[in-house]
Amino acid sequence: MDTVVEIIEYNEKYQPDFKRLNLGYLDKYNLTESHDMIILDNPGEIVIGRGGFLWLAKAGEEIVGTVGVLPEGHGIFELIKMCVAENWQGRGISKLLMETCLQKVKELGGKKLILFSNHQLQTALKLYTKYGFKNVEVTDSPFETADVKMELEF
Helix, strand or coil: CCCCEEEEECCHHHHHHHHHHHHHHHHHCCCCCHHHHHHHHCHHHHCHHHCCEEEEEEECCEEEEEEEEEEEECCEEEEEEEEECHHHCCCCHHHHHHHHHHHHHHHCCCCEEEEEECCCCHHHHHHHHHCCCEEECCCCCCCCCCCEEEEEEC
16 A cells, blocks of 8 residues: 655754755765755755745655745745655655645745756656746856756746
8 A cells, every 4th residue: 555645844853854865866966065055954944944935745754755945036936955765756746746836836926936956857857847847047056066947937
């Protein structure tokens, strides 16, 4: 029987899981940099403290995915830290996470959702394209390794 996956709001007790899951894919593709560590070490202050939102995918007692949105001002939000544990991929969890973000940005009257990524993350890029994100010129990236920027207008 499949374990039911629920999307829950971030709680500080899950910070180690949040960090572990994100470092899992960042380290795998050699993408981890100081800006990531600032967020991963203190997501409550850096994301939620700035008016952002974080969600976790929870299967039973296990945290298996993460995602967040960060307000950038003027109705623009950034999709951040989307990941699903490797052994949980292919089960629709990223869709649940994405739809949670899209719903929140719409609720907040967002005009645009942006994201920064890397060309190596092909599965993620396909997901973003499926949801209507379009490639744009990479500008204003806080990440040295971000060679992809995408936008979704509402």
